[in-house]
Amino acid sequence: MSGWNSIPDLGALVGEKVRLRGWIDGHRSSGRIGFIRLRDSGATVQLVVSRKAVDDPSWEVLQHAGQESTIAVTGTVAADPRSPGGVEVQVSSLALVHGAENYPITPKEHGAAFLMDNRHLWLRSSRQRAVLRIRSEVCHAIHDFHRERGYYLVDSPILTPAACEGTSTLFETPYFDHGSAYLSQSGQLYLEPAAAALGKVYCFGPTFRAEKSKTRRHLMEFWMVEPEAAFLDFEGLCELAEDFLVYLAGRVLENCGEPLAILERDASKLESIRRPFPRLRYAEAIDLLRRQGSGIEFGEDFGAPEETSITREFDRPVMVTHYPTSLKAFYMQPDADDPSLALALDVIAPEGYGEIIGGSQRIHDHDLLLSRLKAHDLPLDAFRWYLDIRRYGTFEHSGFGMGVERFVAWMAGVPHLRETIPYPRTMDRIYP
RNA sequence: UCCUCGGUAGCUCAACGGUAGAGCGUUCGGCUGUUAACCGAAAUGUUGGGGGUUCGAAUCCCUCCCGAGGAGCCA
Helix, strand or coil: CCCCCCHHHHHHHCCCEEEEEEEEEEEEECCCEEEEEEEECCEEEEEEEEHHHCCHHHHHHHHHCCCCCEEEEEEEEEECCCCCCCEEEEEEEEEEEECCCCCCCCCCCCCHHHHHHCHHHHCCCHHHHHHHHHHHHHHHHHHHHHHHCCCEECCCCCEECCCCCCCCCCCEEECHHHCEEEECCCCHHHHHHHHHHHCEEEEEEEEECCCCCCCCCCCCEEEEEEEEEECCCHHHHHHHHHHHHHHHHHHHHHHCHHHHHHCCCCHHHHHCCCCCCCEEEHHHHHHHHHHCCCCCCCCCCCCHHHHHHHHCCCCCCEEEEEEEHHHCCCCECECCCCCCEEEEEEEEECCCCEEEEEEEEECCCHHHHHHHHHHCCCCHHHHHHHHHHHHCCCCCEEEEEEEHHHHHHHHHCCCCHHHCCCCCCECCECCC
């Protein structure tokens, strides 16, 4: 018999003999009967070990194998209302594959620092498994959304010659005879040329920011998805962002019921993510904040408290548009009616999860872009190829970026981004 | 970079100037349906490092190191 069964399949195998391999998630014994919560394939099932049903070596395994020991089991699947999940395995034999001793993460509470030191083991806990399953679903859904709409996946480079936006701090690394290379903080500048080749494109990969940010909403390394489309105007961009978030939330609701339940996430918060999202121009958002008692002035950017304050008035994400150009990146297209405003879009998630999407229509006029590069004191040599896009058949185009970890945090209802990526990179931690 | 809080057993914490403790985990024993089981017993400490005050410091002071939360910036 070569086949091993998988715990998620056991519900359909009641009454049948099965073989399982996995980890001891938890166990207890009670004289002549014992219970093991076995974990495999991201799921758990209760094993029932009766003294009279197994031989001595099997009984010894139950008595002495520590938490997270690996075991191999033969038994019969039974439906029993006393078992968590309603299904259990009545064990006929139990073999130790590897005995683990003194597993550090115990069933009681632990502090963040200890759990982060043991991130490689923390991943095994039910809460972390649930978050990682949601992340996996979100990543698959990101690809599906774009594929269904005719977007091509175009991978942008991670090693880049210069700042894409010229503002944030970059991670620097030596690069042969060329001096330094920098880890990418956005794929956008590389997507705009690709949009001239393939029309609708997107990239999805890791992004690096060397900002010295120590908050629950920041990571040094995070994943960003960035669609960019030729002949997409600002209104089209806003609709794309809405469709995207509604689609992703729908996929989480459709396929992540169990993880959401484990996380005790209020699904109604996700069900309310429907079109249309409220839209505020920057000036209207300033008015709203001032009505709420903020002392913010026109021309100032929003901090995290302002973002949260704006979304408190609504039950779904809020789109803020038409920012003053001084607050936004050099490549953003000015509004035709008021060139002091940029055709920029930020989508702010509710419940304090902050800005999850930032995007804009891009400047397509060569001379305007050139003057903006000069005004921002950016090295023209480094942007010559970028200007070429405006020199050879320029075209109206728009795109945005979405931070995957912030989105997953919002879906899962977890407060800290470090739980939404398998191995978080924070300012003071690069281990494990 | 700045502000706030913290560092005592493997973990979470108590003791706040006078003999360093509890719960959980671990080990051993008991118990035939446990859901973070329960009952009994045992082992476990350079109180983050250095310096100072004091008869006496985990406790007060200085300094360094480390961690957590937040600000700015962003996704």
